[in-house]
Amino acid sequence: AQTVTQSQPEMSVQEAETVTLSCTYDTSENNYYLFWYKQPPSRQMILVIRQEAYKQQNATENRFSVNFQKAAKSFSLKISDSQLGDTAMYFCAFMNNQGGKLIFGQGTELSVKP
Amino acid sequence: DTGVSQNPRHKITKRGQNVTFRCDPISEHNRLYWYRQTLGQGPEFLTYFQNEAQLEKSRLLSDRFSAERPKGSFSTLEIQRTEQGDSAMYLCASSPPVRAGEKLFFGSGTQLSVL
Numbered sequence: 001a002q003t004v005t006q007s008q009p010e011m012s013v014q015e016a017e018t019v020t021l022s023c024t025y026d027t028s029e030n031n032y033y034l035f036w037y038k039q040p041p042s043r044q045m046i047l048v049i050r051q052e053a054y055k056q057q058n059a060t061e062n063r064f065s066v067n068f069q070k071a072a073k074s075f076s077l078k079i080s081d082s083q084l085g086d087t088a089m090y091f092c093a094f095m096n097n098q099g100g101k102l103i104f105g106q107g108t109e110l111s112v113k114p
Numbered sequence: 115d116t117g118v119s120q121n122p123r124h125k126i127t128k129r130g131q132n133v134t135f136r137c138d139p140i141s142e143h144n145r146l147y148w149y150r151q152t153l154g155q156g157p158e159f160l161t162y163f164q165n166e167a168q169l170e171k172s173r174l175l176s177d178r179f180s181a182e183r184p185k186g187s188f189s190t191l192e193i194q195r196t197e198q199g200d201s202a203m204y205l206c207a208s209s210p211p212v213r214a215g216e217k218l219f220f221g222s223g224t225q226l227s228v229l
Binding site for chain 1: 145147154155156157158159162169170203205207209215216217218220222223
């Protein structure tokens with residue numbers, strides 16, 4: 001069974017600084033998909049970024065980028081130029097190649113301080 | 115695109131009562147998912163449908179839980195004989211009928227409190 005682990009329950013960063021959130025996962029599959037979702041206090045889950053495991057190039061979306069290390073089964077999220085609106089819970093998630101369910105990590109609560 | 119809609123937003127019930135939640139997915143999304151989330155934790159998968167077929171159920175989904183999607187559109191999640199441990203946010207999500215790896219679109223959830 002696949003598992004996703006986020007070892008940082010809480011993190012904080014100063015506005016305009018850069019922060020990296022860690023995620024590791026366990027799977028025996030070769031092709032799969034990885035996601036980072038953001039959940040602000042409204043509790044609405046919002047997709048931040050998506051990575052396809054068969055693509056070596058790291059995904060980027062504006063200020064958000066990932067460091068995908070397939071051999072190490074690591075998928076970290078880097079947020080550049082942090083903004084107050086980035087304050088939220090961040091969840092790493094795994095989906096296998098057949099699609100279907102997302103398996104989530106425990107989450108990291110990020111606080112951006114002015 | 116009106117988004118995934120969940121009703122009610124909040125539900126307070128007494129232990130032992132039955133509750134039912136509704137989820138309306140984004141139209142033309144053929145996959146629909148139910149998750150449960152407790153405070154400070156990540157969402158836990160409960161079950162998912164492709165059209166009207168229930169393709170997978172988690173072991174978390176005890177006999178007191180049942181989900182339906184009779185016409186392949188909206189879905190209901192019923193909890194019978196509620197227990198205090200059922201208190202959680204119940205999230206619904208949907209995804210379109212395309213290749214694997216498509217993102218899930220989430221609703222705002224139903225917050226259940228069992229007294």
